[in-house]
Amino acid sequence: MNALNRLLGRWWRLLLCLAWIWALGGILQNERYLAFLRPEFGYVIGLGVFVLLGFLVTGIGDARQPGFDIPCALRASILCLPLAHLMNAQGVSLDSYAFRNRFLGPPSVGMTAPQPSRPGEPLPTEPPFSDRDATIGSEEPSDPPSSAATEDGAEKIPEPIPVTIVDLYYSPGIYEGKRVRLVGMLQKNDARVKELLGKDMLVVFRFVINCCAADASPAAVLVDGDTSPDISDDTWVEVEGVFRIQQVEEQRAPMIDHATLKAITPPRHPYLLP
């Protein structure tokens, strides 16, 4: 028993360091940290791996022979818990459950529209929030295409403008009445929406994060359109339709009208970043 105690006392820290290095290296290599962190924070995880390697090297050379008692076992078990979670939570990001807990009803748009920093300066043309996926937000938001007639006189449906949900919050005036296309997760039959509007309406949402999933806030739009029953809650969808502002009590809620939805593969970066 004493030999086992000495053996565990000598090696438990090193084994724990190895396990953490393996786990952090794994989520860094597979970019799984994007499910709960900003992409830039990959460097911080890399720094963590470096520090753990330092712990490992000093631990190997440590001549101390501490014992392994119950408090040690408890500490080691608690430090193993995040590793168990990392193994179980593969490919999981915030979804409609978090949305229901954090969503406070249809938001009011245009409340924090960007202002020129000095009188006379033009408004910023870059959207204040970014979607790191190359397919969305790559076009100039302030130059939307307008309706045009074809040679045979029929009205041509304009190409939708790729936007993020938060672009609609910040600059509703730019997009109102225009066809837009955006990506988000689908939420059907939201109780608060039904309570406010008196009818069921689809909601498409994404989370905006500053640092990590702990500070994620939902950004949502109402969607008036039909969807296939095959598309369930938490499915990533691409929505195309006409953006307009719906008055809900005293709030101006963003809405996509005459919308069509199609299921898409989840984007590489699930969150919107300021």
Next chain:
Amino acid sequence: MRGGPGGAPAGPKGTPSPFLAKLLAAFRHAADDFFAIGHFLVIGAFIAALAQTYIDRKLFIGLSAYPVLPSLMMIALAILLNLCSEADAFIAASFRGLMPLPAQMAFMLIGPMFDLKLLLMYQGVFRRRAIAMLASLILAAVLIAVLGMGIVLGGTK
């Protein structure tokens, strides 16, 4: 390879190079700290995750309308949770947007100075009167600070 302090490799004359010895000593000290308090951070993260998962934000809308109640609630939470200052920051971040900024600040200020764990430790060193004085001073100072902050910032979250 055990030529110097902290197991630092020996130099040509049997002594570790000063920079390497200091670096290894720093890593060893950091490792001791990590294994001594790291579990508090995990517990803090777990409580934060529970709060994020099970607390409906709607509950806080009514509460944050009162001027002092959110700060008092967050002070009580900080005392009861017994978290280290790193975990305090983690948990305070989870209340971003839910509670007024002064209440989050109250949580951050109280945690490192006064909690149940520290109260037990103080009893081994100080008399009860001194502990009561210390606790009263900390609570009063934090309350005054967050009330002042509330007056300046209004209902900022």
